[in-house]
């Protein structure tokens with residue numbers, strides 16, 4: 541690798557390096573994550589028919605494993621699309637244009653929920669949280685008492701942009717008091733942050749294959765409560781068209797249950813890979829994985845403090861799977877991201893969203909492959925960045 545000079549990169553404000561990672565380099569962004577060899581083998585296996593008894597049994601097994609991870613007795617459908625497709629399907633399937641939706645917004649992905657809602661012509665009642673602070677259940681209580689007619693309430697569990705874990709269970713409890721269905725974005729949290737869909741009375745919980753589930757991107761598992769189906773059934777005039785209408789998915793799961801339980805061609809290799817990722821997660825244990833991630837988060841926090849840097853959130857608010865760190869004063873954090881990549885072969889992420897872009901950088905420590913040595917490598921790399929060396 542070439543010699544790092546500050547002047548070479550002074551002009552850099554891009555968040556992501558332009559070069560493609562080689563297999564020997566470390567990807568430590570907050571999703572997607574590197575996957576296990578067994579998962580790669582599934583992705584590389586010969587394409588098979590997406591229907592028939594044998595394949596359908598594999599698909600249904602994958603759904604059963606997902607239910608264990610969501611901790612739900614409800615239904616799970618695996619949409620072919622990224623996490624956002626599942627969020628779009630959840631909000632659009634539950635609501636009718638003109639209805640109100642209460643949306644928690646304390647970061648980039650909360651804003652996305654608002655944009656999806658806007659896209660469906662819903663009246664958004666935003667509940668803001670200060671950047672870097674968890675959403676406050678009391679603010680939701682107030683919004684709900686002012687808008688008891690809201691058709692849904694949506695929030696992000698782990699706001700990946702700020703690394704804030706929102707108190708989803710408490711907020712859902714407030715919504716239940718007024719019988720408002722809750723949509724939870726668990727794209728970055730499922731399998732890496734404690735989450736219990738049925739106990740928390742979440743109505744639609746959405747995740748994605750590429751983060752803590754340890755598979756490549758391409759699938760959006762969506763878990764749906766019995767009550768959510770009742771609400772959808774009671775609203776035949778809902779917003780949705782066909783593909784992202786959850787009722788279409790249910791129709792095929794019922795009507796074609798034995799041979800083709802979804803409306804379109806299933807991404808079979810992705811499902812095989814997801815199944816292997818889920819088996820590995822459940823074999824390790826969800827709690828054990830969370831404990832492992834938490835240790836890595838603490839190791840990273842302790843290490844950056846030794847270097848003279850500060851984590852963005854206090855330790856008692858840590859996210860197990862991703863850590864945001866303030867850069868040194870006057871150093872756009874894009875330069876740190878670029879430096880670690882160019883000089884140490886480690887890909888991390890910059891800040892995401894207004895006010896954070898050049899102030900923080902984020903290190904993902906999620907997925908089955910991440911280890912203590914990876915955190916050491918990040919710390920070692922950071923310690924050699926010129927303006928960080930000056931802090932020590």
Ligand SMILES: Cc1ncc(COP(=O)(O)O)c(C=O)c1O
Nearest residue numbers: 622623624649698700727728748
């Ligand atoms: C919390 C959260 N919500 C939604 C998304 C969007 O997911 P996708 O990019 O898979 O559509 C992400 C992506 O990282 C996320 O972290």
